[in-house]
Amino acid sequence: MQCDVCQTKEASVFLTQIVDGKMQKVNLCEACSKEKGVNDPTGFALADLLLGLGASQEIEKSPAAIKCPVCGFTQADFKKTGRLGCSHCYTVFADGISPMLKNMHKGTGHTGKTPAAFLKIREHDEKIKTLQSNLNKAIEAEEFELAASLRDQIRQVETDLAS
Amino acid sequence: MKFSRIIASSGEWLSGDGPNRQIVVSSRVRLARNLRDQPFPGWAKKSERLEVMNLVKQAVEHLPEMAESYSENLEALSPLEKQVLVERHLISREHAAKGVGSAVVMNAPQSLSVMINEEDHLRMQAIRCGLQLDNVFKMIDRVDSELEESLEFAYSSELGYLTACPSNVGTGMRASAMLHLPGLVMSDQINKIINSVNKIGLAVRGLHGEGTEAMGNLFQVSNQTTLGEAEEEIIGRLNRVIEQVIEHEQNARALLAQRKAITLHDQIGRAYGLLCHSYSISSKEALNLLSIIKLGIDLAVFPDAHRFPVDELFIETQPAHLQKDAQVVKMSSEERDALRASIIRAKLSQVPQPDIARLRIATPATTENQ
Numbered sequence: 001m002q003c004d005v006c007q008t009k010e011a012s013v014f015l016t017q018i019v020d021g022k023m024q025k026v027n028l029c030e031a032c033s034k035e036k037g038v039n040d041p042t043g044f045a046l047a048d049l050l051l052g053l054g055a056s057q058e059i060e061k062s063p064a065a066i067k068c069p070v071c072g073f074t075q076a077d078f079k080k081t082g083r084l085g086c087s088h089c090y091t092v093f094a095d096g097i098s099p100m101l102k103n104m105h106k107g108t109g110h111t112g113k114t115p116a117a118f119l120k121i122r123e124h125d126e127k128i129k130t131l132q133s134n135l136n137k138a139i140e141a142e143e144f145e146l147a148a149s150l151r152d153q154i155r156q157v158e159t160d161l162a163s
Numbered sequence: 164m165k166f167s168r169i170i171a172s173s174g175e176w177l178s179g180d181g182p183n184r185q186i187v188v189s190s191r192v193r194l195a196r197n198l199r200d201q202p203f204p205g206w207a208k209k210s211e212r213l214e215v216m217n218l219v220k221q222a223v224e225h226l227p228e229m230a231e232s233y234s235e236n237l238e239a240l241s242p243l244e245k246q247v248l249v250e251r252h253l254i255s256r257e258h259a260a261k262g263v264g265s266a267v268v269m270n271a272p273q274s275l276s277v278m279i280n281e282e283d284h285l286r287m288q289a290i291r292c293g294l295q296l297d298n299v300f301k302m303i304d305r306v307d308s309e310l311e312e313s314l315e316f317a318y319s320s321e322l323g324y325l326t327a328c329p330s331n332v333g334t335g336m337r338a339s340a341m342l343h344l345p346g347l348v349m350s351d352q353i354n355k356i357i358n359s360v361n362k363i364g365l366a367v368r369g370l371h372g373e374g375t376e377a378m379g380n381l382f383q384v385s386n387q388t389t390l391g392e393a394e395e396e397i398i399g400r401l402n403r404v405i406e407q408v409i410e411h412e413q414n415a416r417a418l419l420a421q422r423k424a425i426t427l428h429d430q431i432g433r434a435y436g437l438l439c440h441s442y443s444i445s446s447k448e449a450l451n452l453l454s455i456i457k458l459g460i461d462l463a464v465f466p467d468a469h470r471f472p473v474d475e476l477f478i479e480t481q482p483a484h485l486q487k488d489a490q491v492v493k494m495s496s497e498e499r500d501a502l503r504a505s506i507i508r509a510k511l512s513q514v515p516q517p518d519i520a521r522l523r524i525a526t527p528a529t530t531e532n533q
Binding site: 070071073077081082083084085086087090091097100101104105106107108109110111112113114115116117118122 | 311322
C-alpha cells in the first residue's frame, strides 16, 4: 500500500480516527508520519491532514507558492476575497478547493445541465476513441483495407467537429 | 427603450397572477455563468471587463426574449435609478455598486433581467408572480441555452458551471420564493419554521436577500447548495418545502381567527387606522402595516379589488421609488416619510373600512392547486 502523502513510498503507519461519528483512515510511510507529527497525538488532527492532506497548513506557510498561470491569481488572493480569479483556477487550486466544496455542497460532482456544445465534443471524443482502437486492432491483424476505411472515418469525424 | 418607460409600469411579477399568490409573492430563478477564457469580473482589469461586457451585452440584446428591452451601462445610471432597480429586484445591491464595465439588460415586462459583470460575467434571472418555480426555471433555462450558442461558458464535466465563488459552482442556480407569512409571525412560530428550513439545507432571508432584515413579514426561501444535485431536483426539494410552509401559514391564520379573533381584528383595524391617518411614516413601519392590510384582503375583510393597489404600495413606498417622481434632487428622510404617508393616505382612502363580519379563512393549499 502506498503512502497517501508522498504517493511514492510504502505505507507502514495506518491511522484511524473517528470525528463527528465519521471514520477517517489514512496510510502513511515512516518519513511522512514523522513529518506530519503523527507520533504526537495531542498536536495532531487527522481531519486536518485529510483536508487536502495538510493543504490548509501549506496555504498559511507559503501563501504565494501556487499561482494560476492563466490569470496570475494566488492562494493568498483567494484567502483575501473568497473568490477565484478565472475558470482555470479551479484546476490550479483543485487540492485546496475540493475539500471546501465537499463541506459546502450536497455532492462533489455536477449532475445538472451540460452545455449542448460540450455534449457534442464529448460524443465526438468517444467516437474517435472507439474508431482509433478499432484501427489499432486492424493494423495489428494486418487488415489494411479495413484500417484505411477506419482512418477515413476518423478524419471525417474530426472535420465534422471543426465545422 | 428608455428608463422612464420601463419604470412607468410595474413589473409583471407584481401585477400578474400565479398559483398560491396570496402567500407566495414571487418565484425567482437566477443562473450564474462565466466566459471560459476571461478572468472573473472581480479579478479582471478594466479593459478586460469592458471587452466581456460588449461581447455579452451584444449576445443578450440579440435574444428573441429581449426583442423589446431596456439595456444600459451602469455608469449611465444615477444612484437613484440603480436603487429603483434594486427595489424591484431587477438588479442586486452588489450590482448597483458597480460602474464602468458593468451593464444590465431586461425585457419590457421585467420578468427577465441579465446583470453583466456582477460577481460573475452573467447573472441572469427570471421572476414571476406566485409559486411557479418550474415555469420560471424553464424560462431562464431557455435563455441560457440560446446564449450558449454564441458564448462559450466556463464548464467542467466534473464541477459543472464554474463561478467566481465556489459556493455557486455546479448548476450556478439560485432558486427562491418570496413568502408573505404574517400568520406565522403573529403566532410566534416563524423562528421555528426558519430553523427547520435551515436544517434541511435551504436558506431563509429578508426582503432583499443575504444579510437583510425581514420587513413586512416577507421572507425569501432559497436553495443553499448548487453542486451534487440537478436543477430539477433542487427545485423539487424547494417546492415541497414551500408547500409545507404555505400549509403552516394557512393553519396559523385559521388558528388566529379561531382562538385570537380579537387580537387579529384589532391588528387589522389598527393597521388601517394608522395608514389612513399618518402624516409621517418610515419605510419599515409602512411595510409592516401594509402586510397586515394584505392579510386582511386574504381574509376577505377588505374587498379583493384592492389587492393590486395595496401590493403596489409595497414597492412604491420604498425610498428610491418615492423620490423618482418627485422633482427634488435629494430628499431628507423627514421629507420622504411625509411623502410616503401622503401616498398611502391617498390610496387607502379608496379602501373601505375593515368589515370584520366578512372574515373568512382561505381554503388549504392542496385544494387551491387543483
